[in-house]
Amino acid sequence: MHDVARLAGVGIKTVSRVVNGVPTVAPELAARVHAAAEQLGYRPNLTASNLRRGDRRTNTIGLLVEDVGNPFSAAVHRAVEDEALTRGLMVLSGSLEENPARERDLARALIARRVDGLIIAPGDTDYRWVVAEQQAGTAFVFIDRIPSPLVADAIATDNTAGASAAVAHLIKAGRRRIAYLGDDLRIQTAAARYDGYRQALAAAGGNEDPHWVSHGLRTLDDAREAARAVLTADPRPDALFCSQNLVTIGATAALHQQQLEFDVALVGFDDFLLADALRPGVTVIAQDTQAIGRVAAQRLFARMDGDRSAPQIIRQPFELIARGSGELPAP
Amino acid sequence: MHDVARLAGVGIKTVSRVVNGVPTVAPELAARVHAAAEQLGYRPNLTASNLRRGDRRTNTIGLLVEDVGNPFSAAVHRAVEDEALTRGLMVLSGSLEENPARERDLARALIARRVDGLIIAPGDTDYRWVVAEQQAGTAFVFIDRIPSPLVADAIATDNTAGASAAVAHLIKAGRRRIAYLGDDLRIQTAAARYDGYRQALAAAGGNEDPHWVSHGLRTLDDAREAARAVLTADPRPDALFCSQNLVTIGATAALHQQQLEFDVALVGFDDFLLADALRPGVTVIAQDTQAIGRVAAQRLFARMDGDRSAPQIIRQPFELIARGSGELPAP
DNA sequence: CTGAAAGCGCTTACAG
DNA sequence: CTGAAAGCGCTTACAG
Numbered sequence: 132m133h134d135v136a137r138l139a140g141v142g143i144k145t146v147s148r149v150v151n152g153v154p155t156v157a158p159e160l161a162a163r164v165h166a167a168a169e170q171l172g173y174r175p176n177l178t179a180s181n182l183r184r185g186d187r188r189t190n191t192i193g194l195l196v197e198d199v200g201n202p203f204s205a206a207v208h209r210a211v212e213d214e215a216l217t218r219g220l221m222v223l224s225g226s227l228e229e230n231p232a233r234e235r236d237l238a239r240a241l242i243a244r245r246v247d248g249l250i251i252a253p254g255d256t257d258y259r260w261v262v263a264e265q266q267a268g269t270a271f272v273f274i275d276r277i278p279s280p281l282v283a284d285a286i287a288t289d290n291t292a293g294a295s296a297a298v299a300h301l302i303k304a305g306r307r308r309i310a311y312l313g314d315d316l317r318i319q320t321a322a323a324r325y326d327g328y329r330q331a332l333a334a335a336g337g338n339e340d341p342h343w344v345s346h347g348l349r350t351l352d353d354a355r356e357a358a359r360a361v362l363t364a365d366p367r368p369d370a371l372f373c374s375q376n377l378v379t380i381g382a383t384a385a386l387h388q389q390q391l392e393f394d395v396a397l398v399g400f401d402d403f404l405l406a407d408a409l410r411p412g413v414t415v416i417a418q419d420t421q422a423i424g425r426v427a428a429q430r431l432f433a434r435m436d437g438d439r440s441a442p443q444i445i446r447q448p449f450e451l452i453a454r455g456s457g458e459l460p461a462p
Numbered sequence: 463m464h465d466v467a468r469l470a471g472v473g474i475k476t477v478s479r480v481v482n483g484v485p486t487v488a489p490e491l492a493a494r495v496h497a498a499a500e501q502l503g504y505r506p507n508l509t510a511s512n513l514r515r516g517d518r519r520t521n522t523i524g525l526l527v528e529d530v531g532n533p534f535s536a537a538v539h540r541a542v543e544d545e546a547l548t549r550g551l552m553v554l555s556g557s558l559e560e561n562p563a564r565e566r567d568l569a570r571a572l573i574a575r576r577v578d579g580l581i582i583a584p585g586d587t588d589y590r591w592v593v594a595e596q597q598a599g600t601a602f603v604f605i606d607r608i609p610s611p612l613v614a615d616a617i618a619t620d621n622t623a624g625a626s627a628a629v630a631h632l633i634k635a636g637r638r639r640i641a642y643l644g645d646d647l648r649i650q651t652a653a654a655r656y657d658g659y660r661q662a663l664a665a666a667g668g669n670e671d672p673h674w675v676s677h678g679l680r681t682l683d684d685a686r687e688a689a690r691a692v693l694t695a696d697p698r699p700d701a702l703f704c705s706q707n708l709v710t711i712g713a714t715a716a717l718h719q720q721q722l723e724f725d726v727a728l729v730g731f732d733d734f735l736l737a738d739a740l741r742p743g744v745t746v747i748a749q750d751t752q753a754i755g756r757v758a759a760q761r762l763f764a765r766m767d768g769d770r771s772a773p774q775i776i777r778q779p780f781e782l783i784a785r786g787s788g789e790l791p792a793p
Numbered sequence: 794c795t796g797a798a799a800g801c802g803c804t805t806a807c808a809g
Numbered sequence: 810c811t812g813a814a815a816g817c818g819c820t821t822a823c824a825g
Contacts, residue, residue, distance in 0.1 A: 144820085160795085172598055176818055178575060178818085179818035182802065182803090183821070184819085184820060184821085185801095191575065200536045205532070209557060216556075223522070223554050224539075240552050244508050351735065380736055403735070404734070405711055405736050408740070474813090475812055476811060478803070508803095509803090511803050513803070514805070514816075
């Protein structure tokens with residue numbers, strides 16, 4: 132900027148004005164500045180401008196998700212990005228992998244880069260550290276996890292009700308021996324969905340059979356293996372409830388491999404591409420990932436803009452999409 | 463930092479040393495600095511440190527992909543992130559949407575934030591602007607697209623050979639009337655794959671039928687619709703070749719809806735979750751997205767570290783995974 | 794409408 | 810081992 136000012140024969144402040152599009156600059160000077168900037172290959176340095184500016188904004192937000200590569204996270208990411216771009220914000224992202232140490236490191240790295248706000252999707256259980264960061268000026272929003280105490284807004288589907296609806300749906304279709312395949316119970320969403328499973332069973336006067344309950348499934352292969360195991364149990368369950376995305380896909384693959392897809396019913400939490408292309412179509416509890424990402428971003432922006440109201444829990448609706456696998460005629 | 467120094471009763475430079483873990487500080491002073499930092503809730507500001515440091519590194523890289531929400535982009539993103547974390551780098555990302563204006567805006571936004579390097583997956587066709595940015599100190603790597611002229615390293619699968627292998631596979635299985643369903647031809651990868659399709663047909667002495675060729679399919683629904691249309695044509699093709707991910711998924715859904723999945727063969731470019739759970743399993747040309755992301759990041763780091771050798775094209779291998787849909791017995 | 798001075802939070806280059 | 814001065818690229822607060 133200094134060099135541009137010298138070449139254009141103006142003060143450095145005038146260059147600043149031109150670069151920032153301040154209108155009160157004589158057109159002739161502005162033209163000289165533009166020419167000089169062009170000639171020198173000048174690139175504005177947002178990082179420096181941010182340092183001095185009063186508002187302290189980097190126009191960058193952070194997004195920490197389970198895994199930027201998994202379908203749920205990726206869909207949320209995209210929705211957040213779209214909303215961010217309307218404000219000229221860029222998104223720094225990271226994958227938590229349910230690893231609390233990694234989460235703290237990533238959060239620290241983002242805060243050191245002075246993100247204006249931070250959206251965190253499932254992760255650590257203890258979020259009291261967030262309070263100090265909020266006081267230091269960083270806005271926070273949680274997705275899919277309710278921090279306790281409620282230190283910041285949280286956008287989440289009602290996981291317990293959703294899981295319960297899924298299992299009740301299976302029961303209504305005449306299924307009684309319903310297996311549960313789920314993620315690590317320490318994950319809040321997994322625990323909530325497991326609760327929903329048990330509540331629906333209890334409401335129908337049934338009981339869970341521990342042989343048909345499998346936790347800690349983190350990958351597609353875990354899920355496929357667990358499904359295979361439960362499907363060869365004796366007695367075999369007559370339905371599967373899967374607590375998430377990858378588990379549902381793994382279980383579906385196992386059902387097809389054992390040619391049981393028309394015998395054992397299945398409802399999964401989270402929709403996925405191709406769920407309606409399979410035969411039978413896969414019945415799911417769908418979350419509106421678009422809306423979740425959008426609403427989370429909007430809440431974050433409100434906080435960044437100074438909203439100091441009490442943190443709230445915003446529930447997003449879920450939808451049961453019946454496609455066949457959950458409505459197979461009971462044997 | 464100033465406040466910390468005052469509270470600890472030391473010089474500001476000593477605080478800097480402690481924060482950066484420089485060992486030559488008297489333990490007693492370091493302890494006082496730590497205590498003061500703790501008490502004041504001090505957070506290091508990487509943005510300021512970067513401004514002054516000689517190396518000019520923000521320890522942040524940019525990643526521009528087609529859409530952070532689509533499976534291919536998301537998988538590459540994750541691989542890049544993993545590689546970046548080994549160096550303590552964070553990733554700023556953006557979705558291009560095949561929109562050149564958006565691409566330039568996003569690139570500008572990343573450069574204004576002084577990313578150390580930029581990985582760009584498909585986008586604009588004219589990358590001569592990159593040269594000026596390289597001279598200004600930003601490293602570049604391309605994924606899935608060969609810039610012309612070759613201004614930077616490019617990591618890509620041999621799309622023409624891959625598509626050609628797919629179509630040859632169908633021909634070997636006795637198929638002759640092979641339809642092409644593909645993305646916008648202005649996209650380099652789509653064009654290359656279409657070339658491969660035509661080459662394989664020509665090699666077998668066949669010709670393409672314009673009724674069976676469909677370009678410009680951008681979404682799952684586009685693809686489903688186009689597949690439906692071509693499957694109701696007369697005469698109907700006896701096989702489909704799909705140029706990418708979403709197109710394959712859409713076409714598969716259409717085949718299943720019309721109950722033609724055992725009559726019309728299909729090979730798709732790009733692997734996807736569930737491809738092996740469907741019946742028949744979907745035969746694909748798989749790219750190693752993990753390797754593509756990893757290699758791209760490694761090349762970028764090499765450039766950031768000063769590698770000035772001539773830009774190279776690095777071809778990643780593809781693999782034909784036969785799962786059934788491409789090997790259906792010809793009628 | 795324009796520009797010289799001061800300062801954002803930090804590190805470099807030095808002197809002690 | 811420690812710290813006072815200068816400066817990274819920019820904007821604020823001011824004077825002209």
